Amino acid sequence: MLLIDGKKVAADLRQRVKNDVDALVRQHGRAPHLAVILVGEDPASQVYVRYKEKACEEVGIVSRIWRLDGGITQCALEKLLTELSHSDDIDGILLQLPLPRGLDASRCLALVDPKKDVDGFHPENVGRLSIGLPCLKPCTPYGVIKLLEYYGLSPAGKRAVVVGRSNIVGKPMAMLLAAASPFGNATVTICHSRTPDLAAVCREADFIVPAIGKPRLITRDMVKPGAVIVDVGMNRLADGKLCGDVDYEALTDVVSAMTPVPGGVGPMTIATLMSNTIEAYRWRREAPACPVA
Ligand code: NDP
Numbered sequence: 001m002l003l004i005d006g007k008k009v010a011a012d013l014r015q016r017v018k019n020d021v022d023a024l025v026r027q028h029g030r031a032p033h034l035a036v037i038l039v040g041e042d043p044a045s046q047v048y049v050r051y052k053e054k055a056c057e058e059v060g061i062v063s064r065i066w067r068l069d070g071g072i073t074q075c076a077l078e079k080l081l082t083e084l085s086h087s088d089d090i091d092g093i094l095l096q097l098p099l100p101r102g103l104d105a106s107r108c109l110a111l112v113d114p115k116k117d118v119d120g121f122h123p124e125n126v127g128r129l130s131i132g133l134p135c136l137k138p139c140t141p142y143g144v145i146k147l148l149e150y151y152g153l154s155p156a157g158k159r160a161v162v163v164g165r166s167n168i169v170g171k172p173m174a175m176l177l178a179a180a181s182p183f184g185n186a187t188v189t190i191c192h193s194r195t196p197d198l199a200a201v202c203r204e205a206d207f208i209v210p211a212i213g214k215p216r217l218i219t220r221d222m223v224k225p226g227a228v229i230v231d232v233g234m235n236r237l238a239d240g241k242l243c244g245d246v247d248y249e250a251l252t253d254v255v256s257a258m259t260p261v262p263g264g265v266g267p268m269t270i271a272t273l274m275s276n277t278i279e280a281y282r283w284r285r286e287a288p289a290c291p292v293a
Helices: 006-028 043-058 074-084 104-110 123-131 139-150 170-178 198-203 265-286
Strands: 033-039 061-067 090-094 160-164 187-191 207-210
Touching: 006 043, 006 265, 033 043, 033 074, 043 061, 043 207, 043 265, 061 074, 074 090, 074 104, 090 104, 104 207, 123 265, 139 170, 160 170, 160 198, 170 187, 170 207, 187 198, 187 265
Parallel strands: 033 061, 033 090, 160 187, 160 207
Antiparallel strands: none
């Protein structure tokens, strides 16, 4: 089995981003600036934001974090997002999700300038992705494609099953795998909690991308010999350990390639955020008249 090593690929991508940042500073005299907005005290979000801050530091992107009280009003949050969208000093904007109850994430995301939308969640970017136009793509699924690319695992002409239909992972993942682009061109099925006989659907797949959030739901009997699995799931077990949506140990002699958890998709998400920030910077500086293209 080929181990798809997300840590290694992410380190390689971060190094390339660092080189790009150095070149942009030489060319334009200024590093890219990423604004990160964290609302409330969600412990997981606080950890993710610290990772993102650290990654920015490592590659030379200037990050500025807004740590806002969970009691902030919708109106005040929208005002901040509008200001950041209009600010010439900010190249990328990331609103850390989930927001505390009472705040409307969709309304907030729609206020982010699509050209600064480094998470690829703005409806304009979602629409552009779905019709095959250049856009900023959601970091986790885009990170999955970069993993496939690195190892030359092309899904073109193959059957791919994405388990999960969330807006941040499952749906954009399916779009990218089905896109008429290198490391797309798969025949894609999206499964979810109402899919009857998930095992039978998965057994048809050459590529399986579980994004479910249920520890070890994908078992040996659900996987065709030789399949490629990229496990997006990240689950904390009672003993504190992390595991994916796939029964990893039981599958090592069945699959042809698989990501571990941790050390698979997770590091790619943050590295892709860094490369999206570079793309956002370039689009605004080098083709300011173009809508995200
Ligand atoms: P959501 O909870 O938003 O979506 C989960 C999806 O799984 C839903 O579409 C749900 O179906 C489906 N599902 C749940 N149970 C089953 C089941 N028994 N059979 C088939 N489908 C099922 O989660 P996210 O998309 O946000 O995240 C998914 C996983 O990926 C989580 O473990 C999360 O922690 C991880 N993640 C990892 C990242 C990384 O960087 N590695 C980044 C983002 C997420 P339905 O729609 O019907 O409810």
